[in-house]
Amino acid sequence: VSDPDALERRYRRLLAWYPAEHRRARGEEMIAVLLASAGPGQRRPYLADALDLIKGALQARLRRGRYDTGDIGWRDTFAVASVAVPATLAMTWIVGIVIWAFTARSRIPDPAATVNAGLLIPLIVIPLVAMLLIVLPPVAALRYRRTAVLACVIAALFYAMFVPFLDRESYSLAFLLEAVALLAGSGPLRGMRLLSRKDRIALCSAALALSVARYLLAFPVIEQPPSSLVIVLSVAAAAAGLALLQALPAPIGRRLIILLAIPAYPSILWLTVAPAGRTEAEFIYAPTIALACVAAALILRSRHRRAGTSGDLTSTDASG
Amino acid sequence: MSRQTLREPTFLILTALAAGPQHGYGIMTDVTRISAGRVKLRAGTLYAALDRLSSEGAVEVDREEIFDGRLRRYYTLTASGAQVLADEVARMQANAAVAGKRLKRLAAGPAFAGGAA
Numbered sequence: 001v002s003d004p005d006a007l008e009r010r011y012r013r014l015l016a017w018y019p020a021e022h023r024r025a026r027g028e029e030m031i032a033v034l035l036a037s038a039g040p041g042q043r044r045p046y047l048a049d050a051l052d053l054i055k056g057a058l059q060a061r062l063r064r065g066r067y068d069t070g071d072i073g074w075r076d077t078f079a080v081a082s083v084a085v086p087a088t089l090a091m092t093w094i095v096g097i098v099i100w101a102f103t104a105r106s107r108i109p110d111p112a113a114t115v116n117a118g119l120l121i122p123l124i125v126i127p128l129v130a131m132l133l134i135v136l137p138p139v140a141a142l143r144y145r146r147t148a149v150l151a152c153v154i155a156a157l158f159y160a161m162f163v164p165f166l167d168r169e170s171y172s173l174a175f176l177l178e179a180v181a182l183l184a185g186s187g188p189l190r191g192m193r194l195l196s197r198k199d200r201i202a203l204c205s206a207a208l209a210l211s212v213a214r215y216l217l218a219f220p221v222i223e224q225p226p227s228s229l230v231i232v233l234s235v236a237a238a239a240a241g242l243a244l245l246q247a248l249p250a251p252i253g254r255r256l257i258i259l260l261a262i263p264a265y266p267s268i269l270w271l272t273v274a275p276a277g278r279t280e281a282e283f284i285y286a287p288t289i290a291l292a293c294v295a296a297a298l299i300l301r302s303r304h305r306r307a308g309t310s311g312d313l314t315s316t317d318a319s320g
Numbered sequence: 321m322s323r324q325t326l327r328e329p330t331f332l333i334l335t336a337l338a339a340g341p342q343h344g345y346g347i348m349t350d351v352t353r354i355s356a357g358r359v360k361l362r363a364g365t366l367y368a369a370l371d372r373l374s375s376e377g378a379v380e381v382d383r384e385e386i387f388d389g390r391l392r393r394y395y396t397l398t399a400s401g402a403q404v405l406a407d408e409v410a411r412m413q414a415n416a417a418v419a420g421k422r423l424k425r426l427a428a429g430p431a432f433a434g435g436a437a
Contacts (some may be wrong), residue, residue: 022371026367026371028390028391029343029344029390029391029392029393030344030363030367031390032344032345032387032390032391032392033343033344033345033348033363033366034363035390036345036390037345037348037363048362049362049363049364052362052363052364052365053362053363053364054364055364055365055368056363056364056365056367056368057364059368060368060371063371063372063375075384142389143389145386186384186386186391187386187391189386189389190386190391
């Protein structure tokens with residue numbers, strides 16, 4: 001029985017001889033080249049190819065130079081963002097659903113009226129479509145990137161028009177960000193491969209922490225102002241999320257924070273024009289505002305550093 | 321520009337890229353074609369050469385694309401790389417011209433005996 005992945009697995013095992021930064025910069029294209037040059041039905045690397053790879057790996061370990069990936073730092077960041085944005089949205093949605101389930105009873109004006117068809121649309125249909133729209137683009141993007149971009153634009157419009165979240169414009173912007181990430185990046189597949197298992201856990205944990213922070217603040221506000229304990233917990237969760245994002249490979253983590261902060265900016269704008277008495281928005285949007293502030297600080301810091309040391313942003317592209 | 325003589329795989333990679341940007345597998349097949357099947361580059365050798373050439377500024381990444389779910393990175397010759405190749409071609413042509421002249425003289429007969437060009 002032929003296993004089409006067996007050859008790729010064996011090539012990857014051979015590529016493990018290369019330094020990690022080389023694998024990160026060149027690994028995927030080397031796998032593509034090796035598989036393209038393999039014979040039909042080939043299951044094992046030829047000895048000559050294996051020895052050639054080991055020789056190349058040893059040379060790479062001796063050189064330990066930088067690897068030109070075409071200054072694709074931002075392309076790689078967009079690739080990771082095309083994974084990170086839907087992951088964050090999905091996490092936010094899941095956390096929201098869990099909290100919604102716990103508080104559903106208080107949201108239905110008359111529990112006896114749950115069979116009322118009129119409630120089905122706001123309570124079930126819209127949330128389900130909203131979830132579907134979060135899942136659809138990243139799944140479609142694995143093969144049909146243009147369809148995924150279109151799905152993102154539709155999702156942005158759907159959220160802007162039909163979803164009754166307070167921060168729906170942030171959701172819409174997040175979908176548009178995903179569309180841009182899909183267009184400008186090297187694809188979610190590449191994004192996934194750039195992240196080690198540890199990085200993926202860090203990314204999901206960051207998304208979870210930011211979502212929890214958002215809901216910790218948002219939900220008590222609907223009933224009553226958040227207690228200082230909730231504020232402290234929320235800020236701690238948001239800080240943990242940001243720290244986890246920073247743990248991603250440099251400078252992807254830093255750039256990802258800058259990208260993920262984009263949906264937060266309309267909230268800040270909205271705050272400045274918010275009518276008096278709507279101060280709850282300050283709490284609802286606190287984690288995203290924190291994200292935006294950290295992003296602004298990072299941009300300023302990198303500009304300062306670039307002015308001082310002629311550019312660190314791209315020089316670490318292939319590192320750690 | 322003073323530099324060492326290019327090794328044949330490196331020369332052939334630069335020659336392949338002189339036709340325009342190519343991805344790794346494209347370079348491998350083109351090198352086989354240019355050398356009439358005599359040189360078959362393997363991935364380890366190709367990427368060792370590309371690493372070296374890109375660190376020397378002779379080649380650079382042109383663009384990337386995803387083909388069949390796999391990453392393809394296209395490399396292109398820089399102006400400096402084109403100059404390196406041109407220098408190497410000039411050197412090889414000069415050597416070939418000398419070799420050609422001597423072979424003609426050799427074919428012409430007795431004058432060659434013991435002499436140097």
